Amino acid sequence: MIAIKLAYKNLVGAGLRTWLNVSVLSFAFVLMIFYNGMIEGWNRQARNDTQDWEIGQGQYWEPSFDRYDPYTYQDAHQVISEPIIQQIKKGLLTPILLVQANMYPQGRMQSVLLKGVDPKQNILKLPTSDLRFSSNETCAIIGKRLADENKLSVGDKVLVRWRDKNGMFDAIEIKIASIFKTDVPSVENGNMYLNIEVLQKMTGMTNEASILVAGKDSKLYDITNWDFKTPDFLLTDFDAMIQSKKAGGIIMSGLLLIIALLAIFDTQVLSIFRRQKEIGTYIAMGMTRSQVVGIFTVEGGAHSILAALVGAIYGIPLFIWLNKVGIPMAANSQDAGITIADTIYPYYSLDLIISSLLLVIISATIVSYMPARKIAKLKPTEALKGKIQ
Structure with a gap:
């Protein structure tokens, strides 16, 4: 209790020096929470969007399918069995047929992936219902x-050429039924969505599919001749990128924290040097050396408590405001192929706040204890004379 009272008195007496240290430390504390909250908010939004638009609760792949090897697409399809058809009718699964093709907008050639989807499906957010009411024309959504x-608009027609089940080339004009927007670039880039029955007929792959997407209520279990891929597996690349971003944030926050801790360390060294007679008086009055060390350690560690309080004063309103309005991202941020919303809403978990607070408090306490250890080696007579070596 004595150590706390003396620490408080000395901190107040230090005046501007104390508040400069507290300000830098509080800024490091708030920045750590802000950056990690932004990354976690991005992670949650991206994962939810990817599951809603592309992977559902997991996917069943035809065994030879490899999403990183386009050469496997030609043969990566098989007949949908009767038990799977029953699951599809219940809305628990939805099939997707993948076929590589080329389209020729304005006389140019561009590779495109034709994806046959069920117009009645409700598992993915794709506006597949726009494929229901097509006329005799072959329609697609992009x-x-x-x-x-490719400067395409709703109602435009574009020539598409593909290879059927037997390897024969065929071509047809496809009408753009609708255009949708999503935060998941892999759903938009190079993909053209057709009614799966139409695509099956075009390729001769009657009642066949390449992928089965599982819905929220699906009972996930092994299906014969299909390889199940969990959402964690399908999001491996994204998770690796998030971890790299977190690592970058740790380095940035760490550097700022080190600067703040260095200021506290210098302050403690200066304080011990200037208060030599005070230290000698404490020892001469009967205080043990460990008690004197405790006073200076508590005094230095108190910077972190004050920093947390100061950070809360301006940090809490800032976090509440950011959580309400979000953090706008660059308009072209999705052009890099990364799933990212136009506005990110940070997520501040209790674990994040507590872990950041403990890190700051423990670091400040350790840094304060390091120069205070020298007090344990003092002789009271030398300290009273102000002769600390």
Whole structure:
């Protein structure tokens, strides 16, 4: 209790020096929470968007399918069995047929992936219902990015050439039924969505599919001749990127924290040097050396408590405001192929706040204890004379 009272008195007496240290330390504390909260908010939004638009609760792949090897697409399809058809009718699964093709907008050639989807499906957010009410024309829906890159609008027709089940080339004009926008670039880039029955007929792959997407209520279990891929597996690349971003944030926050801790360390060294007679008086009055060391350690560690309080004063309103309005991202941020919303809403968990607070308090206490250890070696007579070596 004595150590706390003396520490408080000395901190107040230090005046501006104390508040400069507290300000830098509080800024490091708030920045750590802000950056990690932003990354976690981005992670949650991206994972939810990817599951809603592309992977559902997991996917069943035809065994030879490899999403990183386009050469496997030609043969990566098989007949949908009767038990799977029953699951599809219940809305628990939705099939997707993948076929590589080329389209020729304005006389140019561009590779495109034809994806046959069920117009009645409700598992993915794709506006597949726009494929229901097509006339005798073959219709497709595409993403805004593909439409902008090729200057396509709703109602436009584009020539598409593909290879059927037997390897024979065929071509047809496809009408753009609608254009959608999503935060998941892999859903838009280079993909053209058709009614799966139409695509099956075009390729001769009757009642076949390449992928089965599982819905929220699906009972995930092994299906014969299909390889199940969990959402964690499908999001491996994204998770690796998030971890790299977190590592970068740790380095940035660490550097700022080190600067703040260095200021506290210098302050403690200066304080011990200037208060030599005071230290000698404490020892001469009967205080043990460990008690004197405790006073200076508590005094230095108190900077972190004050920093947390000061950080809360301006940090809490800032975090509440950011959580309400979000953090706008650059308009072209999705062009890099990264799933990122136009506005990110940070997520501040209790674990994040507590861990950041403990890190700051423990670090400040350790840094304060390091120069205070020298007090344990003092002789009271030398300290009273102000002769600390």
